[in-house]
Amino acid sequence: MSKNDIWPYVMILPGSKNELKKVFNTLFRSNIPLEIVALFDNFEKIYQSDIIKKFKSHSNKSVLNHLKQLVDTRILESGIEKIKKDHRSFWAKWYKLTSIGRYILSIFNPKIDNERVRELIKELFNIYVTKVIKIAGDYGISLEELNRLFKEALEKPTGEIKHVK
Secondary structure: OOHHHOOOOOOOOOOOHHHHHHHHHHHHOOOHHHHHHHOOOOOOOEEHHHHHHHOOOOOHHHHHHHHHHHHHOOOEEEEEEEEEEOOEEEEEEEEEEOHHHHHHHHHHOOOOOHHHHHHHHHHHHHHHHHHHHHHHHHOOOOHHHHHHHHHHHHHOOOOOOOOOO
8 A cells, every 4th residue: 555545534533432333333334424414515504305305215214314313423413494485484404514524524525625625624623632632631741742742743844754752
């Protein structure tokens, strides 16, 4: 395997083993969840009725179950809003990617525009650094030491990997 055949993904996943199993089962037990996530390529909310229309070859119940699992695993968030159309009002359920959902989309959908990728990198970096600081503190690693390691990493040429003692 050449260096170009791998990508150093940093996965933002739940800490609980049960929650981790739920996420993996939700995403990989069927193709439908990843296809649902791929619908959000512009990161905007999508109404439930529109999602169901996209999956005509599957039962509504099946699609709704996958949507529920994606919400339960915090890949999607959902809400309801009142919509007015042709002098009528009705309630419509919508779904939107969470920060974790946007990250998952970026892994499986390389067609995201550069600006969105830049925003995802910043968001991912913020999440990752925040978690590393918390975990490091739990194991007695000071902020000063993390800061030193970060500065060392910034000074390294791109692609160089150094094992930290």
